[in-house]
Amino acid sequence: TSNTLSSSDFSQNNLAVVIAPNPASDFLNIETTLTLKSVEVYNMQGQKVLESNQKQINIADLTSGMYMVKIQDMNNHQMTKKVMVK
DSSP, rough: OOBBOOGGGGGGOOOOOOEEEESSSSEEEOOOOSEEEEEEEEOSBBBBBEEESSSSEETTOSSSEEEEEEEEETTEEEEEEEEEOO
């Protein structure tokens, strides 16, 4: 299995999801009424750096920079958002 994000992973299904705060330093909060199957955080090189299924993710160990957050719900709908870590 590959742990990199590819261009085919950027499909948008208009999930009702808000990621806050952005920029963030300690935690990312995923605001949605959906049940999450997975939340994956990728660096700009496409490498997966975090994985969770929770609506709050501890990002304190990540270095400052831009990241992509891929969110998938239980119906396999997914979306990807950019997040700045400071």
